[in-house]
Amino acid sequence: MSWHVLGAGSLGGLWAARLARAGVPVQLILRDASRLAAYRRAGGLTLVEQGQARHYPVPGQTAADSAPIQRLLLACKAYDAESAIAALKPRLAPGAELILLQNGLGSQDAVAAQVPNARCIFASSTEGAFRDGAAPEGEWRVVFAGQGHTWLGDPLDNTPASWLDELERSGIPHQWSPDILSRLWRKLALNCAINPLTVLYDCRNGGLREHPTEVATLCAELGELLATCGQPAAAQDLHAEVQRVIQATAANYSSMHQDVARGRRSEIAYLLGYACAAAQRHGLVLAHLEALHARLRGHLSARGLPSH
Ligand code: NAD
Ligand code: KPL
Numbered sequence: 236m237s238w239h240v241l242g243a244g245s246l247g248g249l250w251a252a253r254l255a256r257a258g259v260p261v262q263l264i265l266r267d268a269s270r271l272a273a274y275r276r277a278g279g280l281t282l283v284e285q286g287q288a289r290h291y292p293v294p295g296q297t298a299a300d301s302a303p304i305q306r307l308l309l310a311c312k313a314y315d316a317e318s319a320i321a322a323l324k325p326r327l328a329p330g331a332e333l334i335l336l337q338n339g340l341g342s343q344d345a346v347a348a349q350v351p352n353a354r355c356i357f358a359s360s361t362e363g364a365f366r367d368g369a370a371p372e373g374e375w376r377v378v379f380a381g382q383g384h385t386w387l388g389d390p391l392d393n394t395p396a397s398w399l400d401e402l403e404r405s406g407i408p409h410q411w412s413p414d415i416l417s418r419l420w421r422k423l424a425l426n427c428a429i430n431p432l433t434v435l436y437d438c439r440n441g442g443l444r445e446h447p448t449e450v451a452t453l454c455a456e457l458g459e460l461l462a463t464c465g466q467p468a469a470a471q472d473l474h475a476e477v478q479r480v481i482q483a484t485a486a487n488y489s490s491m492h493q494d495v496a497r498g499r500r501s502e503i504a505y506l507l508g509y510a511c512a513a514a515q516r517h518g519l520v521l522a523h524l525e526a527l528h529a530r531l532r533g534h535l536s537a538r539g540l541p542s543h
Contacts (some may be wrong), residue, residue, distance in 0.1 A: 236260070236305050236306060236398075237260040237261060237262055237305070237306070238251075238254055238259060238260065238261040238262070238306050238307075238308060238401075239261075239262050239263075239264055239304045239306065239307045239308070240254075240261060240262070240263050240264065240307075240308045240310055241264040241298075241307060241308065241309050241310060241311060241319055241323065242264070242309070242310035242311040242315075242319075243263050243265055243270075243274060243280065243295070243374075243375065244310060244311070244366060244374075244377075245364040245365050245366055245377055246310045246336055246360065246362070246364055247263065247308065247310030247311075247336075248280050248282065248364070248366070248375070248377035249282065249362065249364045249377055249379055250308055250310060250407065251263050251280060251291070251293045252280050252282035252289075252291040252293065252377070253282075253405045253406055253407055254401070254405045254407075255291045255293045256289075256291060256405070257401070257404045257405040257406070258404075259401050259404070259405055261293055261294075262293070262294050262295070262296055262302075263280075263293050263294070263295045263296070264295075264296055264297065264298060264300075264323070265295050265296070265297055266297070267297060268297060268299075270297075271295050271296065271297050274295045274375060275295060277373065277375045278290070278292055279291050279292035279293050279375070280293055280375050280376075280377065281375060281376040281377070282376075282377050282379060283367065283376065283377070283378045283379065284379045288376070298319075298322040298323050298326070300326070301326070302326070303326055303327070303328040304323060304326045304327055304328060304331055305328045305330075305331055305332070306331070306332050306334075306398065307323065307327070307331065307332070307333045307334070308334045308336065309333055309334065309335050309336060309337070309346065310336045311337075312337070312500070312502060313337040313338060313339050313341065313342035313502045313504070313505040314342070314500060314502065314504065314505070314541075316335065316337050316342040316343075316345065316346050317342065317345045317346060317349065320333070320346045320349055320350060321349060324349060324350060327350060327352075327353055329352065330352075330353075330354070331350075331352075331353040331354070332353065332354045332356060332396065332398075333346065333350065333353050333354070333355050333356065334356045334358055334387065335355060335356065335357050335358060336358045336360060336385075337502075337505065338359075338422070338426070338490075338502055338505065338506070339419075339423055339426070339502050339504075339505030339506045339509060340419055340420070340423055340505060340509045341504065341505045341508075341509045342505055343355065343357050343419075354389060354392070355389070355391075356387050356388065356389050356396060357387070357388055357389070357390065357415045357416070357419060358385055358386065358387050358415075359385070359386045359412075359415065359418045359419050359422055360383060360384070360385040360386075361381075361383030361384050361385075362379075362381060362382070362383035362384070362385060362408075363379075363380040363381025363383060364377050364378060364379050364380055364381075365377070365378055365380055366378075382408075383408070384408045384409065384410065385407065385408065385409045385410075386409070386410055386411075386412040386415060386418050387399075387409055387410070387411055387412060387415065388411060388412035388413060388414065388415025388416075388418075389415070390415060390416050393413050395411040396411070399411060414468070416466070417466055417468050417469045418469075420461055420464070420466045420469040421461075421466075421469040421473075423506055423509065423510065424454075424457040424458075424460075424461060424469065424470075424473055424510075425473075425476065425477060425480060426489075426490075426491070426506050427453065427457055427506055427507050427510050427524070428450060428453045428454050428457060428473070428477045429443065429450075429477060429480065429481065429489055430489040430490065430491035430492065430506065431491065431503075431506075431507055431527050431528075431530075431531045432446060432449065432450070432453075432527070433488065433489040433491065433492045434489075434491055434492050434495050434501075434531060434534060435527075435530055435531065435534060437492075438492075439485065439486060439487060439488055439492075440480070440481050440484045440485055440486075440487050440488070440489055441481065441482070441484075441485025441486060443481050444481060444482075444485070449523075450474075450477060450478070450481070451474055452523045453523055453524060453527065454473050454474035454477055455474070456521040456522075456523055456524045457470075457473060457510065457524065458470040458473050458474075459519065459521065460510060460513060460514050460517075460519060460521060460524070461473070463514075463517045463519050464513055464517065491503070491506075495534075495535065495538065495540065498538070498539075498540070499540075500540060500541050501535065501540065501541075503531060503532070503535065503542065503543070504543045507524070507527065507528045507531060508528065508543060510524060510528075511524060511525055511528045
């Protein structure tokens with residue numbers, strides 16, 4: 236059975252190349268005919284691992300192709316997920332499975348609502364990859380920048396997916412998680428405590444060591460939010476973990492900082508936006524989190540970037 240991977244970007248490329256080299260049938264879904272033509276001219280994907288570049292001629296197609304889709308890895312940004320799935324809906328086979336790789340929360344439910352007959356498996360990944368646009372292969376060249384792990388789970392059905400052995404064979408470190416929502420909430424809280432402040436202070440993650448009170452206050456409010464949203468486990472020792480991550484990634488720029496610095500749209504709506512909306516739904520007043528959201532939105536708008 237073939238995998239379809241939507242999004243020939245960083246994570247989509249990383250997954251497609253590893254599946255292909257393990258002999259697992261895989262097809263990449265490109266945005267439109269002109270992107271497909273450009274991809275075909277490049278002859279496939281290049282994956283760079285530990286400085287070694289290897290080429291993978293993974294076949295490509297667009298959503299307009301007619302072949303049914305049984306297993307789909309949705310590897311686009313959270314703000315593109317809903318429209319991407321709308322275009323593919325007519326191609327989903329009965330009992331199709333979707334793996335949703337998006338960061339944050341909100342996009343998964345929006346996708347699942349569109350495809351009630353498909354199984355939606357949520358993923359949370361700590362792997363790191365980026366596109367090396369400066370290389371001759373251009374954007375079809377993906378650099379595997381950080382070893383990590385991917386947790387997969389289905390909030391509605393804890394039966395592990397039948398294809399985990401294919402991930403094993405492909406060398407994709409993974410684990411079936413009985414509580415994927417808790418993992419996604421925890422990651423969202425970490426991202427909310429770190430990423431917006433790095434944008435507003437224009438600093439690396441380590442720069443937040445100069446703002447300990449602000450970080451601590453946000454962690455306290457995020458902990459309150461997690462507990463109210465039925466995720467007390469995700470709130471445990473949040474502040475200590477945020478401090479550990481700030482220390483361990485002190486030299487790095489957060490993903491949101493990188494997006495804003497490059498003039499790209501951020502996933503704010505699925506991180507801080509989602510957190511503030513959840514607080515509001517529960518009648519919870521989180522003054523610092525809301526003020527941070529307002530400051531970040533203002534900052535993005537002033538730079539001509541979407542603030543939602
Ligand atoms: P990316 O921007 O590198 O790739 C996304 C790709 O999807 C792009 O090539 C885009 O053109 C394509 N796309 C969007 N809509 C499409 C459509 N309708 N049809 C076909 N293609 C479409 O993004 P990424 O870095 O791979 O991130 C994907 C998700 O994974 C994000 O939510 C991100 O936060 C998360 N994530 C990324 C990393 C990382 O290291 N890159 C790590 C952890 C989590
Ligand atoms: O995931 C991250 C990001 O930059 O998006 C970390 C490093 C945890 C910072 O929040």
